[in-house]
Amino acid sequence: MFSILQPPAVPSLVQLCTGGRTPVRTGRETTQTAASDLQVISFHNTFQWFSQSRLCASLLRSKDELQRALFYTPAVREEVTVQNSCSWPANYESYSLGRLGLYRSALLRSPLEKVNIGGSSTTRGFKTKASMAREGYGSGFTSPSDIFRSIRKDDSSKKIDKTDKLKHFRSYIQDSSLSAEEQARLRIAFAEGYASGNGKAAPKLKLFTTIRDILGITLILAALFVFLGGPIRRVIIGSSNEVLPEEIEVSFQDVRGADEAKQELQEIVEFLRNPEKFSALGGKLPKGVLLVGPPGTGKTLLARAVAGEAGVPFFHAAGPEFDELLVGQGARRVRDLFQTAKARAPCVIFIDEIDSVGAKRTNSVLHPYANQTINQLLTEMDGFRQNEGVIVLGATNRRDDLDKALLRPGRFDVEVQVQTPDLEGRKDILEHYLAKVTLGKDISVDYLARGTTGFTGADIENMVNQAALRAAMDGKDAVTMQYFENARDKVLMGPERKSRIPDEEANLITAYHEGGHALVSFYTKNHSPLHKVTIIPRGPSLGHTAYIPEKEKYHETKAQLMATLDTLMGGRAAEELIFGPEKITSGASSDLLRATIIAKKMVKMWGMSESVGVRTFPEEQDSLVVVNDLANTTAELIDQEIKRILNESMERAKHILKTHQRELKLLAEALMKYETLDAKEVKVLLEQGEFKR
Template sequence: PKGVLLVGPPGTGKTLLARAVAGEAGVPFFHAAGPEFDEILVGQGARRVRDLFSTAKLKAPCVVFIDEIDSVGAKRSNSVLHPYANQTINQLLTEMDGFRQNEGVIVLGATNRRDDLDRALLRPGRFDVEVQVPVPDFNGRKEIIDLYLSKVKFSSDVNVEMLSRGTTGFTGADLENLVNQAALRAAIDGQPSVTMKYMENSRDKILMGPERKSRIPDEEANVITAYHEGGHALVAHFTKDSHPLHKVTIVPRGPSLGHTAQLPDKEHFFTTKSQLLAQMDTLMGGRAAEELIFGAEKITTGAYDDLKKATNLATHMVKDFGMSDKIGVRTFEDDHNSLVVVNDLAVSTTENIDSEIKKLLQDSYERAKTILKTHSREHKLIAEALLKYETLNAEEVNNILMK
């Protein structure tokens, strides 16, 4: 092939992969970033493209890598504001067409915005091969964490498998940052090695923001938060198909006054209806706890993010996943590229969609309340333990529930 397009989110290792290709082949590597080509001067971008490929041909065989190629290879337009913006991509197309099969120059392009690329760039004879570079899976995360841990001194209690399960969606760059932040914090604290505590704190910081030194001084707010988070933990524990509880805390982190963390027991490649309902029930546990303990007039705004996530889940179940008996096995989209557009639906259908979303949420809320009513004694014990210790791991919660 003349060209290979690497497509994936930022931080997944597209640049590293391109360097590895050149390294394994033992050929020169030319690196350029898309935004570097165009400047204020007219024609500068096209000239830089010509210069890059002229140099590459002299050094052939070689690899030319253009990072963020969507910046230089975006869809051409007739914009009056940027009449010369198309010159750079036209020059790139010309250069790639000018390669002979035996010229020895391979072009690698990287982007996380494939849909923005000009279609002419993607036709056969230019970027013939497209390689997806996704975020790493469980085994990939495990190997990456092991790699970066090998560069620091860490203690025997660091559980790489648990960290891998708790970092779904992390890129290679995120995992490098995870280890670096943990090592930095351990060094600041004067510790001889990185422990699991530092690794978990580093992960939580990436996911939810920096931890405040202690809980807020308002004791009433602490009590509400303890019962709120205890509600999440209890519903998660007693709900079938819910991810196992990992820990629950009332130490504020970022904008949140507390947090209940769950860890999947394995890598999930799809989600079942019962798992979605379990997620929804767990999210409802906080608001349900506030109402049951403090009364309907004392519910707080603390459940805003929970309700937002639960509503999003219910909406997807009805509109996207065909999981509503009343609506049927069909999907609805909000954009005009789809066959069925929500804005063009009959009023009765729109009302039915809204009704089904509301029913899913209300049923979920009632299930959460039922669990908390049934286990009110355990709920009180968890809240009291949180007020005393601030953070409880899964084992500590289980010990409380066994009393």
């Protein structure tokens, strides 16, 4: 709370100094009392102050100006630390209003008796440059002008006690020649100059506070960047992706079952090792090699072998790493990657899953910046500036999704197909991985190779590893053939549960369902041979029937596809035949889905319907809006053909099961008893009517 009197209605000094403009007041309204009560205005009021220099100069000019100044109602800004910039007398002891952080003169303590002052006191001098002498003020002063004339005397060599200065000023303002109103006005004028003189300190203090806050925020962000900055650093800077040749322990000797692909890449390595050999004949180093094939066939392994064999810097990146949160981040990372590679040429850049960054360009309004990364990649691979000595290896299992501009010669000059290994390739892979484990005497590599038709190199490696782990868990000294067969079934059919479900009725339905699959496949020509049938749950299914082709399949005939449809329908047909139409189950959902997909492809893609003809009807699977450009009659004809193929397949399966219903019952009973039957046991049961273990 600040002590003042309500002023008469005359112009104040600040109004005179500012051309009649009145200071702006914000905050709560003042609380006015009688003139004798000095505690009038709440301390929480806030004023905007005007020019300090003009105010101080006017106060010191004459007594008349001082008298005018006494009519001004002063207040103190809450955020300003008070200093005596007007060179008012004395180093008076001050006290602190701790909550507001504001220092005020102890001269005003007596009028502020109602203020509850808490916290510690702070001693702060007036920092006056004039009149530090003890002489110069006391009861001898006759007017305020004498005070100001006295304090301008320059005598800095003498020190005056703070208490004596306070006594001198108090004795003057309590002089009997001054009225109570004049004494109060003198206090007001002193406080006005005292508070107004600190206008210059506030900007400095604010500047210091701003700098301090900025430094604090910077330190906090730096700490977060250092300690939690893995993801942040990758978003802003990107991760290091250079691999030194000596860090790679993989060579072409470790690549098995992909001889054609290995031959192509060995030529690339030879280009890198002896470029003069080819440049002498006018040959140029290929700019890109695209590895295409199903998952697990060894595309990444081939790239690692190139890194280990070439003896040049090797840079690797994954397609999804380029695009992240920030727009333009992918294009910048492509530029940085190629810029770094150019400085280390000759070198190799390997981009795994390149379909993520090299997909077909789109005009989608949902992601207008989607083409920046692919455009930058196209420019870097074969743009205006040539990349001599930089070879790009790309790997994908979705070649059809790549942009056509990326596949043209000059960017990817060589395309290498990495397919699943054939019989000889599987033997080679098995020998490579079996050499790393302790084998039993009953191991037959030829038998395992024939029993793993369709397996990729990754599947074979997983099978060998699973067999070795299970043998070690059982405490065996060597891995026998039984462990490899169980591991093969685990890869082929999924993990096996410990036992069948306790519901015998559900097990009986499952036994007839799986028996229907096995029986139809046994009596249907052109179908792959049966491998094993079980009612023990494997993976998400309650039972499973597995088949293994006798030889490699490079294509499928219409007869083979129809045989597959008949076998898929065998499970639902057996349920309906044994338990009736009302007792069929949802267990055939996956069978019906596969059958529908095959029938749809036969009609729409493979031209195997006489009614529809050899025309194909491709589907836009990646489009947000599917546009049907078919006539209603054509679409109806396609639906009728798909339905006809599925219905005829179901009827053929029912006919086989009705003809061999006794064998179906024997097969279901054997499954309920033994839970799992292999192909030999099923053959003996169906031909002889019984078998013994």
